[in-house]
Every structure is written in structure tokens, then in C-alpha cells.
Amino acid sequence: MTPGQVHSLLRLETAALAVGRGDMPLAQAIDLSVPAGTGLLLRGPNGAGKSTLLLTLAGLLPPLSGSVVLQGHNEEEGPAFHHCGHRNAVRPRLTARETLGFWRTLNGNPAVPVDAALERVGLVRQARLDAAYLSAGQQRRLVLARLLVSARPVWLLDEPSSALDAEGQVLLGELVREHLGQGGMAVIASHDPIAVPGLPVLTLGAAR
Amino acid sequence: MSAFAAMLKRELRLSLRGGGEMLTLVLFFVIVGAVVPFAVGPDKALLSRIAPGVIWIAAFLAMLLGLEKLFGPDRDDGTLALYRLADLPLAAIVAAKVIAHWLTAALPLILASPALALLLAMDAETFWRTLLSLLLGTPALAGFGAIGAALTVATRRGGLLAPILIAPLSVPVLIFGVGAISPSGGADQAQVAALLLAALSLTVATLSPFAAALAIDWGED
Numbered sequence: 001m002t003p004g005q006v007h008s009l010l011r012l013e014t015a016a017l018a019v020g021r022g023d024m025p026l027a028q029a030i031d032l033s034v035p036a037g038t039g040l041l042l043r044g045p046n047g048a049g050k051s052t053l054l055l056t057l058a059g060l061l062p063p064l065s066g067s068v069v070l071q072g073h074n075e076e077e078g079p080a081f082h083h084c085g086h087r088n089a090v091r092p093r094l095t096a097r098e099t100l101g102f103w104r105t106l107n108g109n110p111a112v113p114v115d116a117a118l119e120r121v122g123l124v125r126q127a128r129l130d131a132a133y134l135s136a137g138q139q140r141r142l143v144l145a146r147l148l149v150s151a152r153p154v155w156l157l158d159e160p161s162s163a164l165d166a167e168g169q170v171l172l173g174e175l176v177r178e179h180l181g182q183g184g185m186a187v188i189a190s191h192d193p194i195a196v197p198g199l200p201v202l203t204l205g206a207a208r
Numbered sequence: 209m210s211a212f213a214a215m216l217k218r219e220l221r222l223s224l225r226g227g228g229e230m231l232t233l234v235l236f237f238v239i240v241g242a243v244v245p246f247a248v249g250p251d252k253a254l255l256s257r258i259a260p261g262v263i264w265i266a267a268f269l270a271m272l273l274g275l276e277k278l279f280g281p282d283r284d285d286g287t288l289a290l291y292r293l294a295d296l297p298l299a300a301i302v303a304a305k306v307i308a309h310w311l312t313a314a315l316p317l318i319l320a321s322p323a324l325a326l327l328l329a330m331d332a333e334t335f336w337r338t339l340l341s342l343l344l345g346t347p348a349l350a351g352f353g354a355i356g357a358a359l360t361v362a363t364r365r366g367g368l369l370a371p372i373l374i375a376p377l378s379v380p381v382l383i384f385g386v387g388a389i390s391p392s393g394g395a396d397q398a399q400v401a402a403l404l405l406a407a408l409s410l411t412v413a414t415l416s417p418f419a420a421a422l423a424i425d426w427g428e429d
Contacts, residue, residue, distance in 0.1 A: 060289055078295045087286030093225040094218070105214035108295030150295075 009072035010036045010153050012185055017066035019049055019056040025064055026052050027204045036153070039176060039186040041194060044204035050189035051086070053204070054156045057187060058083040070154065078108045082147050083156045088139045092132030096123055099131050100145055107150035117145040121171065136163035144175060155179060155186040161194070170195060211296040212304055219308030230312055233270050234320045240266040241324040252329045259328035260389035263338055264382050266324065267317050268349060272371045274313035275353045278305060279361040279424070288361070288424065298425060303417035306354045314346035337389045337398065344402060345385040347409040351416035352377045358420035362427020380408060
């Protein structure tokens with residue numbers, strides 16, 4: 001059974017979703033439908049609610065109203081969402097390799113082995129380095145490697161290209177295309193162009 | 209390796225590579241006990257009488273010091289949000305953290321307690337009872353500490369709020385902890401106090417991961 005077959009019946013849907021912080025609504029009446037194998041690019045000015053929408057999709061924030069459903073997902077297969085936020089969750093005193101190995105075990109559904117994932121994102125030489133010594137861009141690459149080591153159908157990426165160099169941007173595009181090619185889904189909030197052809201765009205309005 | 213073991217290993221690694229944080233904790237514990245003779249005067253009989261209480265207070269304060277580190281760094285760098293999305297249930301993650309907290313913030317104190325016993329003119333028999341009482345009681349302190357730390361991390365109020373929240377909860381631990389060492393009513397009561405202390409620790413250590421996980425889940429990110 002390939003990952004594509006597993007994910008092919010999935011569909012991320014929201015119905016009349018309103019997201020916000022506390023009592024303040026940021027984005028309302030969001031009706032998304034993201035079928036397996038496709039992505040969605042979130043655009044909008046600062047404060048439009050892109051990050052909040054991603055957190056709500058991940059289930060980390062409660063929706064103000066409406067609902068988020070991942071159609072066809074069996075709870076027993078484990079969590080479906082990879083969330084990568086502004087903060088990298090990279091801790092000093094652990095090496096890049098240890099960090100990745102830890103997330104691979106904790107997140108379950110092991111996919112790409114740790115060393116292969118480090119090679120994929122170009123961190124082989126830094127594998128045994130204290131993660132605190134990695135540059136901002138290298139830490140971002142480590143975050144991308146975390147998406148690879150555990151298989152989950154939906155990637156929610158918040159400004160994934162921040163601090164990445166030109167080569168890193170290309171890598172990000174490749175990884176997302178591969179993930180979508182395997183029947184995964186990706187919702188990406190970014191101000192940068194994402195190198196994925198045919199990515200639908202949802203523009204969120206300005207905050208008042 | 210199971211996810212729980214990986215979690216425990218990560219916490220222990222972070223603590224052991226923490227650049228002397230554990231040593232600081234142990235020194236704080238010894239120093240709190242060591243200043244007492246200066247404050248109450250060099251009355252040996254008085255010192256050995258209050259020694260059990262002093263050791264318990266020193267252990268209680270030293271364990272409070274480590275609380276900020278339990279969830280604070282995880283919240284600050286975004287790890288806590290990922291824990292909520294992990295395959296391992298949040299309560300299990302918190303349980304691993306509580307165990308690691310006990311191993312790195314309570315066990316070193318227990319190992320250092322002979323130094324305090326010496327400074328406070330404790331006799332050998334009382335010392336052994338103190339050791340047992342600390343072993344039985346500190347898991348409860350670690351559990352209460354986790355609840356306090358989770359509540360404050362969720363409400364984004366750090367600093368001294370957690371100690372203030374859990375101090376009233378910790379009172380029974382101190383009462384029975386000292387009761388198990390220097391019973392006012394004979395050896396029978398000491399045994400009863402020790403058993404109550406063990407029961408308290410078992411209950412708190414079992415329930416606190418669920419309570420702390422709930423607090424973290426309800427606190428908005």
C-alpha cells in the first residue's frame with residue numbers, strides 16, 4: 001500500500017469557519033475544500049489571520065464558529081496534521097540528529113530515516129552539531145526534515161520559506177510537490193512565491 | 209524505542225547537558241539548610257530537633273526553583289504546540305516530564321541530604337528516616353509542581369505564580385513528611401505518616417499528568 005493510496009480518499013474541509021484570537025474574529029466564512037494531492041496557498045496582509053487559520057486547522061486553537069473536518073481520516077492511523085509555525089521548536093544542547101530522531105519516534109508513522117532526511121535538506125555535515133549553532137535557515141531546514149521523518153497527510157506550513165536561501169526555496173518547492181504527488185495535502189501561508197505549479201490561492205482580507 | 213522512552217531520554221539529556229543547573233539546585237538546597245544554624249544560633253539540641261523540618265523546607269524550595277523550566281522553554285520555542293499534535297498522548301508526555309523532573313530535581317537533593325544532616329547535627333537513625341521520608345514524599349511535590357507549572361504556562365504568567373499556587377497543596381506533604389521523621393506520638397504514628405505520604409505521592413503522581421495536560425490543552429497557544 002503506497003502513501004498515495006492511503007491518502008487518496010482524504011479531503012480537508014471547513015464549513016463557515018471563523019477564526020480569531022480570544023473574542024476578536026480575524027477571518028470569517030471560510031469554506032475550504034482541499035482534496036488529496038492538492039495544496040492551498042494562503043495570502044493576505046500581516047494580521048489577516050493566516051497563522052490563526054493554520055493553528056485552527058491543526059486543532060491547536062478552537063474555531064470561533066464553524067468546523068474543520070478531515071474527511072476519510074481514520075483516527076486510529078494517528079494524528080493527520082504536521083504544523084510548522086513561526087518558531088522552530090529547535091532546542092539547544094541537542095544535536096540536529098538527536099532532535100530529528102526524537103520527533104520521528106514521538107510523532108509516529110516513521111517514514112524517511114533520520115540520516116536520509118538530513119541529507120535531503122542538506123544538513124549532513126551539521127548532523128552532530130548542537131542545534132543551537134545552526135543558522136536560522138539551517139534550523140528551518142531541520143523543521144522541513146521533521147515533516148519528512150513522520151508521514152502525515154496534511155502539512156500546515158506557516159511562512160516555511162522565511163530565512164531560507166534560494167536553494168532552500170527550491171528544496172521547499174520540491175518537498176511540497178513530492179508530498180502532494182504522494183496524495184498528501186498542504187496549506188501554506190507565505191508572502192514568498194512557492195515553487196509549486198498550479199497551487200490554488202486563498203486571499204484573506206485585511207484586519208480591521 | 210517507544211515514544212515514552214524517547215521523551216524521557218530527551219528530558220534527561222537536556223537536564224544533564226544543562227551546564228551545572230543540577231549542581232546549582234543541590235547547592236541551593238544545602239545553602240538553605242546551612243544558613244539555619246546561623247539564624248537560630250549554635251544550639252545543638254535545638255538544631256537537631258528542627259532538622260527534619262529544615263531539610264523538608266530546603267527540598268521544597270529547591271524543587272520550586274526547577275518548575276519554571278518544566279514547560280517554559282517548550283512554550284517559548286514552539287515545542288509545546290507540537291507536543292499537542294504528537295502521536296503520544298499529551299498526558300504521557302507530561303508524565304515523562306514529571307519523572308524526569310523528579311530524577312533531576314529531587315533525586316540529587318536526596319543524595320545531597322547527608323551533607324545537610326551533618327550540618328544540622330542529625331543522629332543516624334533520624335537521618336535514615338529522613339531519607340525514607342524524602343523518597344516517599346518528593347514524587348508528590350513533583351506532581352503538584354507539574355500542575356502549577358502547566359497552569360501558569362497556559363495562562364502565560366510565569367515567575368512566582370506557580371509556587372504560590374502549589375504551596376497550599378504541598379502543605380500535607382510537608383506535614384506528613386516531617387511527621388514520618390520526628391513523630392510527636394511515637395513510632396506507630398511515624399509509620400502511619402509514612403504510609404499516608406506514600407499514598408499521597410502515588411495519587412498525585414498518577415493524576416497530575418492528566419490535570420497538567422488538560423491545563424495545557426485548554427490554554428490557547
